[in-house]
Amino acid sequence: MKHLLSTHDLSRTDIESLLNVADHMAEINQRPVPKVPALRGKTVASVFFEDSTRTRLSFETAAKRLSADVMTFSASSSSVNKGESIRDTIETLSAMGVDAFIVRHRSSGVPLAVTSWTSASVINAGDGWHQHPTQALLDAYTITRERKAGNDLHGVRVAIVGDVKHSRVARSTTHVLTSLGATVTLVAPSTLLPNDVTAQAATATTNFDEVIEHCDVLYMLRMQKERMDHALVPDIAEYCDRFALTPARAQRLAPGALLMHPGPMNRGVEMQVDPNDVAQSRILTQVTNGIAVRMAVLFSLLGSGSASNLSKGNE
Amino acid sequence: MADHSLSGQSSEAVGSAVVLSQSDIRRAITRISHEIVERSSDLADVIVIGMQTGGVWIAEAICRNLATIEPTVEVPLGAVDITMYRDDYSLRPVVTGAPTNIPVELTGKTVVLVDDVLYTGRTVRAALEALNDHGRPRRVQLAVLVDRGHRELPIRPDFVGKNIPTHISDEVDVSEDAVVVRS
16 A cells, blocks of 8 residues: 555455554553654655644654654645645655655645655545545544454444535545444435435434434534535524534433544534533544554555555464 | 484475474473573563564463462563564565553563564564663563574574574474474
């Protein structure tokens, strides 16, 4: 595996290998000195054309814990403001010697385009409505490790609630979780449900109250403010009434269920309850696990043969 | 018997030879266990750490033996994964077993590092670096079931089950049932 652009590049075996390698990384992260020399001499460039807090810091921390050198590029403080194109930017950084680009852009397909402008590995850190593969992997890691029953998710019922249609997180996470056997229900008003529910191997409903008691994982999505300005959500109060996680709804979650959110949260919009008050919340666990999973991805792309070689046999 | 099957097979013979049988392996591990007890002034300072993946079952067997020889002392058992410390990770497909598990702080301890086969010494070098990230042991001793020679680094074992001269192109397969040299 040279690039990670989409969860569709990953077979079930690849996904399970990455999750198993992430266990090794999680052990490293618990040490007094959480750093190993595995990627010494490699250079990783994080190239974000769209704002990000956790994904960028998570990737950069992951790279540093593997002893890679990190170059940081953000569009807002760069020559992009002088009109430099993405291609010129990538080719310039490439000429400085980069082994992997971590790319985020608001347009779908930019990470794929970047692969044709550099010989380095490219990791998609979120492109438009398309994909966010490391988020999906860290979600799968969080669910499987919290359940402590191996990598298989057969019989696990996941409800993903919110603006599913415009969410690269929902698209990627649905694919990885269903690949591992989970049953995914997408919950949103019909204007925010995707057109390809069946192709995503999921089911859909507009009735949140019907599913909340019957899910093992409740995955809340961020309600993006820009959507509220369009006709998709005519009335935010009505939306919240039907689709927000209120204290009353949180009470109805099963005791063993997991509450997850990819962040950043909109408190008072989709999250009307403080997650710190919800025992089932694993939102910060997701953040912690994100580092281990991104270390596994970086190591698999830069440190070894293909991911599928990783957890096999001996010598 | 093991010596017998070995003679004359090291370089020219084609095929495989069993150099240690199941009972040979058991006796070798028992002897190593006794040597560990003899050479440690205080067994309470000792921790046995197997190298993932081949050294782990041997480390477990040594710990069981130590519990029989000195029932009053409980010697902790650990495992170290050296994947992230290899100097050749980009040269060949990387293999990972279970994650590192070191149950106690290593500073001040005597670590007995256990592997199945000692060959170039590069895995041991990587393991020493990995141990370093878990504290500063008072000393580290190396126990191996088989020393097949051809060292590429200044590393020597403290406890050896059996020295087996091999050709550099031979393969040594170790399981709990037998040690087999294929040429």
